[in-house]
Amino acid sequence: MSGVDVADQADSQAVFATLADVKALEAQAPWSGRDVAKTIYQALSRTRASHGSRDAISFQLLSDPGAHKTTLSWAELHRQVTQAANLLRSLGIGPQDVVAYILPNTTETVVTLLGGMVAGIVNPINPLLEAAQIASILRETRAKVVVTLRAFPKSDVSQKVAEALREAPDVRHLLEVDLLTNLTGLKRLVVPFMRPKTQVQHRARLHSFHKALARQPGDRLTFEDPAEDRVAAYFHTGGTTGMPKVAQHRVSGMVYNGWIGAALLFRETDVVMCPLPLFHVFAVYPILMSMIASGGHVVLPTPAGYRGEGVFDNLWKLIERYRCTYLVTVPTALAALMQRPVDADISSLRAGFSGSAPMPAELYNRFKKETGVEILEGYGLTECTCLVAVNPPEGAKKIGSVGLPFPYTHIRILNRDSAGHYQEAGVDEVGEICIASPGVFAGSTYTEVDKNHELFAEDRFLRSGDLGRIDPEGYLFITGRAKDLIIRGGHNIDPAVIEEALMGHPAVALVGAIGQPDPHAGELPAAYVELVRGASVTEAELLDHAVRHITERAAVPKFIGILEELPKTAVGKVFKPDLRRLAIARIYDAALAKAGFSITVAGVADDKKLGLVAQLYPRGAASDAQIAEALGCFTGPWAWHDQDSAAGAADPSAIPGPKP
Numbered sequence: 126m127s128g129v130d131v132a133d134q135a136d137s138q139a140v141f142a143t144l145a146d147v148k149a150l151e152a153q154a155p156w157s158g159r160d161v162a163k164t165i166y167q168a169l170s171r172t173r174a175s176h177g178s179r180d181a182i183s184f185q186l187l188s189d190p191g192a193h194k195t196t197l198s199w200a201e202l203h204r205q206v207t208q209a210a211n212l213l214r215s216l217g218i219g220p221q222d223v224v225a226y227i228l229p230n231t232t233e234t235v236v237t238l239l240g241g242m243v244a245g246i247v248n249p250i251n252p253l254l255e256a257a258q259i260a261s262i263l264r265e266t267r268a269k270v271v272v273t274l275r276a277f278p279k280s281d282v283s284q285k286v287a288e289a290l291r292e293a294p295d296v297r298h299l300l301e302v303d304l305l306t307n308l309t310g311l312k313r314l315v316v317p318f319m320r321p322k323t324q325v326q327h328r329a330r331l332h333s334f335h336k337a338l339a340r341q342p343g344d345r346l347t348f349e350d351p352a353e354d355r356v357a358a359y360f361h362t363g364g365t366t367g368m369p370k371v372a373q374h375r376v377s378g379m380v381y382n383g384w385i386g387a388a389l390l391f392r393e394t395d396v397v398m399c400p401l402p403l404f405h406v407f408a409v410y411p412i413l414m415s416m417i418a419s420g421g422h423v424v425l426p427t428p429a430g431y432r433g434e435g436v437f438d439n440l441w442k443l444i445e446r447y448r449c450t451y452l453v454t455v456p457t458a459l460a461a462l463m464q465r466p467v468d469a470d471i472s473s474l475r476a477g478f479s480g481s482a483p484m485p486a487e488l489y490n491r492f493k494k495e496t497g498v499e500i501l502e503g504y505g506l507t508e509c510t511c512l513v514a515v516n517p518p519e520g521a522k523k524i525g526s527v528g529l530p531f532p533y534t535h536i537r538i539l540n541r542d543s544a545g546h547y548q549e550a551g552v553d554e555v556g557e558i559c560i561a562s563p564g565v566f567a568g569s570t571y572t573e574v575d576k577n578h579e580l581f582a583e584d585r586f587l588r589s590g591d592l593g594r595i596d597p598e599g600y601l602f603i604t605g606r607a608k609d610l611i612i613r614g615g616h617n618i619d620p621a622v623i624e625e626a627l628m629g630h631p632a633v634a635l636v637g638a639i640g641q642p643d644p645h646a647g648e649l650p651a652a653y654v655e656l657v658r659g660a661s662v663t664e665a666e667l668l669d670h671a672v673r674h675i676t677e678r679a680a681v682p683k684f685i686g687i688l689e690e691l692p693k694t695a696v697g698k699v700f701k702p703d704l705r706r707l708a709i710a711r712i713y714d715a716a717l718a719k720a721g722f723s724i725t726v727a728g729v730a731d732d733k734k735l736g737l738v739a740q741l742y743p744r745g746a747a748s749d750a751q752i753a754e755a756l757g758c759f760t761g762p763w764a765w766h767d768q769d770s771a772a773g774a775a776d777p778s779a780i781p782g783p784k785p
Contacts, residue, residue, distance in 0.1 A: 141389040142520030144599035147532050150388070156533045156563050161380050163352035165242040166210070168380060168417050173203040176393055176420030183447065184232045184425045186307040188435035190442035190469075193309045195232055199420065202235070204343035209240025211341040214348050216270050216298045218245040220355060225268040225296075226404075227252045227259060227286050229428030233302045233334060234403045235413065237272045241358075242379070243350065248359040248371075249404035253695050256288035263293035265371050265572060266359050272334060275301035278319045290327035299329040300337060304428070359572060360406055362507040371572040378510030378564035379414055385512055385531050386415020391451075393420035396473075398449040400430035400440070400458070405696050407480055410511040411503075412453055424449065431458045431697060441469035452477040452498070456484045457697035459500070460634045463491050464658040474498050476518065480505055482698045483603050483621060485628040485636075486524045502527050504601065508571075508580075508587055510564030514601050526600040534562040538595055539582050547582045550594070555604050558593040559586035592619075609701060611640035611650050611680075618680045623652050626674040627685075630667060632660035635691050637699040641684060641708035644758030651684040653704050655691045662687075684708075705729075705737060709761060713739050720755035722747045727766040740766035 140146050162168035172181075177200035185194045197205070218224050224241040225248040228234045241247025248266045250259055252273075263271070271290065276283040283301070290296050305316055341347075358374040391397070397416065401408040403425075416423045424447050426440070427433030436443075440462065444452065454462075454477050477492075477500045484502050492500060503515035504527035514536065516528035530536045537559045538550035550556035559582045561567070567585055571577050582588055592610070593603045604619055611618040620638035627636045635655040640648030654667065667685045675681050692703035706729035717724050727742035741752065744765045756763055 139388050140519060141517045141529075143517070144529050146517070146520075147529060150532045156381070159384065161384050163354070163380075164350050164376060165239060165357060165379065166206075166346065166350045167352070168383065168414075169203050169206060169239060169243075172417050172420055173199050177203070179393060179420055180422040181416065182232055182235055182423050182425065184230065184307070185427060185443075186304060188427050188433055188439045188443070190439055190446045193307065195307055197232055202239075205236045205338065206239040206243065207346060208338045208341040208343045209236050210243035211347045212300075212337050213240060213244035213270060215341070218270055220245055222246065222270075223248050223266045223268040223359065224270040224272065225250055225263055225266065226272040227282060227289075228273060228302060228403070229280075229282070230403050230408075230425040230430055231302065231304065231307070231428060232425075233272075236338075237302075237334075238403060238409065238413075242376075243346070244348075246356055246359055248361075249409070250361065251402070251404045251695050252282045252285075254285075256285045257292070259285060259289035260292035262361050262371065263289060263296060267295045268293065269295055270298045270300065271296050271329065272300040272302065275303040275305075275333075276320045276322065277304050278316060278321070281321075284321070284325065287325035287327055290329050291325065294328070296327075296329045298332060299327070300332045300334040302334045306335065356566075358409075360404075360409075360507050370576050372507050372570055373566055373572060374510045374564075375566055378566070379410060380418075381533070381563040382410035382510060382512050383414035383418030386411060387418035389531070390515075390518065391415050391419040391421045395419065395421040395450045396447050397421060397423045397451045397453060398426070398440075398444055398447065399423050399453040400426050400433070400436060401453055401455070401697075402430055402695055406507050406511040407453070407505065407696065411478070411480075411505065422447075431455075431461075432695075437461050437465060441465075441467055441471055444471050444474060445469040448473040450475050454479050454500075455481040455697035456488055457482075457635060457691075457693055457699065459484070459488055459492050460655075463488070463495060464634065467496055471496065471498070476501050478503060478515070481694075481696050483525070483527075485625055487625070487628040489524050504528070504603065506560070506587075506589055508565070508589070509560055509562060510566075512564065513560055513562070516600075521598075523596075523600050523602075526596070526602050528601065529599055530601065531562075534560065534564075535586075536560055536595065536601060537582075537586055538593060539586070539588075541582075552597055553594050555592055555594045557607060558589040558591045558601070558603070560589060561586050609639075611638070611648050613640070613643075613646045613648055613650065613679055618650055618677070620650075622675060622677055622680045623650055623671065623682055626671055627652060627654060627667060629674060630662065630670045632656050632662040633667070634658075634660075635699060637691055637701055637704045638682065639701055639704045639708060641705075642712045642759045642761055643683075647760060649683045650680055651686075651708055652682045653686045653688050653691060653707065655688055684711075702731065702737070709737060709739055713741075713756060713759070713763070716755055716759070717741075717752075720751075722751070722755065724752070730764075732762075737761060739763040742766040 181199040181202045183196040222245040226237045227250045273286040274282045354377045356373045357376050359371050480503050501516045504513045505511035514528045514530045516522045538556040539547040539559050540556040565587045592605045623638035624636040634657045638652045641651040643649040664685045692700040710726040713726050724746045726739050728740045730738045732738045
């Protein structure tokens with residue numbers, strides 16, 4: 126049968142309110158029987174045929190609500206993606222070759238992303254990473270072509286990429302996107318005189334992205350587009366430090382995300398404000414792929430999204446400008462928005478989607494009270510090609526829950542015993558969240574074979590590393606990360622217990638709870654907070670609040686620190702490794718001072734094998750034996766700091782501290 130089958134006709138009116146609705150949708154047809162696109166180009170071509178004249182994507186270089194905007198229709202986007210795919214093939218990118226991009230959000234980023242998927246394997250890379258990390262990812266993926274920014278004021282991306290290419294010998298071509306095309310008037314004339322100079326030389330051949338694109342046909346592909354399910358993207362996963370793992374995504378998983386969006390969440394009339402980065406799965410799959418499947422319109426405000434200058438101050442006005450129906454956000458962004466008045470007409474907003482990290486109940490309540498807008502909290506993983514669960518738009522929204530599993534997604538809560546066998550947890554019993562879905566590439570999630578070892582339960586269910594429970598109605602609750610548990614003398618403490626309590630204080634905007642080193646218990650709970658702008662409170666007052674609101678006595682933090690801003694990842698998640706670094710430095714410094722040494726922790730490096738390593742300075746102020754005596758009560762390793770070497774470059778065999 127050609128066209129849309131009976132089951133898919135029903136999808137357009139699918140109800141998503143309860144777990145029974147999910148099961149009913151699954152019962153209409155197996156996933157393999159759905160009439161969905163088999164390639165990314167086929168998916169985009171279907172959208173052009175149905176919605177070619179409608180707006181697809183809008184981008185603003187500046188955050189002012191009256192600033193110049195660039196908008197592409199679905200027909201225009203289709204043409205540019207066709208040109209990009211043809212260009213990449215002409216530069217040697219085949220179905221198994223990699224094109225990487227190190228770009229902020231622009232229309233060219235979307236074109237590169239989709240064109241890379243059509244021509245070969247696209248590899249988005251976080252432009253906030255350091256040159257060494259970018260080079261490491263390029264080497265791991267063996268990228269042949271890189272797309273990045275041409276040197277531009279207030280951006281160091283061009284310089285970092287040039288440095289990275291010196292350590293990535295497989296890269297043959299470098300395409301540069303010039304943001305100047307998004308400027309008008311005097312700014313367009315002045316910027317060329319303000320461009321920083323890129324000093325680093327590399328071996329890759331340099332091209333202008335726009336000029337090279339213009340030379341390619343946009344009405345047809347110059348190569349075959351076989352309907353086969355293949356890996357079409359590599360996404361790195363991890364924070365802003367260390368060498369991230371690289372996850373493989375197949376076309377079927379990408380299309381699955383888009384199908385979910387069109388069947389259950391979005392329509393062609395929807396306009397989605399998405400200030401999240403296009404190197405992250407949240408923006409790429411649940412949003413962009415859903416827009417392709419539904420014909421909706423996505424708005425990208427400034428290259429840096431939420432991090433862009435003036436974005437938080439202007440976001441409500443931008444929503445009014447575009448008459449947005451949905452806002453894509455994360456808890457840290459909501460906390461920042463709550464410190465600003467709602468100074469525009471946002472009546473077009475139907476809801477917001479939040480992910481990346483669990484949302485504190487207090488923040489949810491504040492936002493809904495101030496805006497009247499419902500936040501639908503969801504859950505996804507890079508390793509699952511993203512979507513896993515969401516609070517149903519037409520059903521009950523349970524605060525603290527990430528909702529119901531999407532159709533064809535099977536979630537199990539499993540616990541592993543000492544013999545390596547998995548046991549199913551009961552209703553509301555906590556265990557590891559394990560997932561099977563069309564987005565899970567069982568057995569081959571990561572490019573590095575060794576990293577797939579023990580990643581799957583029963584060879585099928587991806588072990589997420591998240592702890593959670595499922596309630597009697599089928600709602601999933603995330604209770605924490607297995608690795609984020611604070612283990613106090615063998616007693617497990619969920620950081621969320623501390624974070625929820627402190628978020629209840631009116632002066633607190635954000636909280637990050639961690640375990641700090643302790644010579645007796647191994648770890649003790651500690652917390653760092655970021656205050657609401659203009660608020661004032663002391664650590665003692667916060668500790669008193671914690672004592673009164675945390676019922677689990679062992680979970681009451683032994684230390685609370687106030688920071689001007691909590692460290693965050695590029696998608697706004699509180700970055701706890703940096704908080705652990707602060708805690709290690711503080712505890713070790715106190716122990717060294719108590720022992721009478723004029724030695725301090727110069728930094729805490731992330732070592733691949735040993736984890737966080739305290740680096741001591743100056744060398745020679747005490748012997749190794751003396752330091753071992755002062756710090757031997759802690760389980761964490763230490764090393765002497767070498768000012769001439771990069772942090773984290775210490776040889777593990779040379780680290781004299783205790784080994785984990």
